[in-house]
Amino acid sequence: MSVRTVRIAMNGVTGRMGYRQHLVRSLLALREQGGLDLGDGTSLMPEPVLVGRREHALEALARRHGLSEWTTDLDAVLADPTVEIYFDAQVTSAREEALRRAIAAGKHVYTEKPTATGLEGALELARLAQRAGVRHGVVQDKLFLPGLLKLKRLVDGGFFGRILSVRGEFGYWVFEGDWQEAQRPSWNYRAEDGGGIVMDMFPHWEYVLHNLFGRVTSVQAHVATHIPRRWDENGEPYAATADDAAYGIFELEGGIVAQINSSWAVRVHRDELVEFQVDGTEGSAVAGLRRCRAQHRSATPKPVWNPDLPATETFRDHWQEVPDNGEFDNGFKAQWELFLRHVALGSSYTWDLLAGARGVQLAELGLRSFAEGRRLTVPEPVL
Known part of the structure; x- marks a missing residue:
């Protein structure tokens, strides 16, 4: 089976939910099982790039789990063409602007909810993603x-x-x-x-x-x-x-x-x-x-x-x-698998930014x- 790597910028993984559910029990669990079997002879291997504001916390997480990439420079990560997906588990007040920047950089986006602090901001994110032609999903665990x-x-x-x-x-x-x-x-x-x-x-x-x-x-x-x-x-x-x-x-x-x-x-x-x-x-x-x-x-x-x-x-x-x-399986991991298939294969996916806007x-x-x-x-x- 051939291996295809997908690099994922993970912003907010020093928080409880971002760390336990999304990093450890989802993406690292996928890596431990040999990646996600796409059904065509390919295994999709997630490669997390840790992003956040606290340098010492990111470094400690990276060392704990044998990860090589972490940074406090979100702009540099979004400018990196090898990073395909941006994931956001930050505090709510910081999420909307970061998602806008990721969409503008052409990244597929997957995010915790609420996607914004108000409906108009949440709908604008959905519009921007639709115009940019990027795939987008919202955690509905x-x-x-x-x-x-x-x-x-x-x-x-x-x-x-x-x-x-x-x-x-x-x-x-x-x-x-x-x-x-x-x-x-x-x-x-x-x-x-x-x-x-x-x-x-x-x-x-x-x-x-x-x-x-x-x-x-x-x-x-x-x-x-x-x-x-x-x-x-x-x-x-x-x-x-x-x-x-x-x-x-x-x-x-x-x-x-x-x-x-x-x-x-x-x-x-x-x-x-x-x-x-x-x-x-x-x-x-x-x-x-x-x-x-x-x-x-x-x-x-x-x-x-x-x-x-x-x-x-x-x-x-x-x-x-x-x-x-x-x-x-773990509910967060199960939805990550569906979203990764959506990115890699274009399979149907309904829990998108418009669905997230309904929640807001x-x-x-x-x-x-x-x-x-x-x-x-x-x-x-x-x-």
Whole structure:
């Protein structure tokens, strides 16, 4: 098998997500397995070029993983004709400008979300990429989680009958940083740095709802900053100016109603950090990151409300585990493989910058819905 090398500029890999999921568990994992088999006798071998602002951190990562190329000079990397793909996992506020520069340099682009801080910027990125003729993709990792893949299998198989509603619960307690170190970076809680749970999570909910159940047609949201004071990485207190919780109601095509709570100020009393319950006329299911359990109408118990007596049924026992029926790879790696095939072979790919703009639009409208105290229509964005 012949080997074809693809050089990928990776900007932002010193951050938690960029490092763990995109570098180590995706591209380095692909290298360890001998590259990506393109099916034509060729193995596509990714060659990361680490890019960032902190020289010492980049050098340490390169040494740790035996990589030879790292730099703080983004312009030099974008000017290098041997670099084919630019990947961005920076803070949100820095992403749009870097993507513009990469597209102008003729690079294919693959990026974390949100792609920009506003809809117009996100749409302009899609327009620029389309005009430049470069291939482009946006990370939509939750579609590749085992639990949601099983849920999609139920949807595609008609298990639910007519789907009525979706209820989602996401979140966990992020420590304030004073007596225990926070699990998330401090910029997440500063609006001036592009932080906020709405801008972080509503783009996720857009593509999950859109791809599994139908396009979002309206949004009504309530947003809160429950913890107004936090401590940063240096132990210094700061004002949390960004939202840390959002409670959204979304109407989908076909009349499906989705309710999703997102919070970094909630203690977990569920099986996984995110769970979606889907109810339909023929059955229901609850899906998390890895598990999915279902209950058909024929196996649905018939509870009777009586607050004077203790419950005699263990309701969870009436649900059946949906089997794996296959092997599930890391979700980030699975989408990287699809995007690399798209670049190398021109295979179809739907999770592009326009799809990313839909997520930015939903976040923008969610914040506006809260500010104006009303439900807003979500139009289909056009280039």
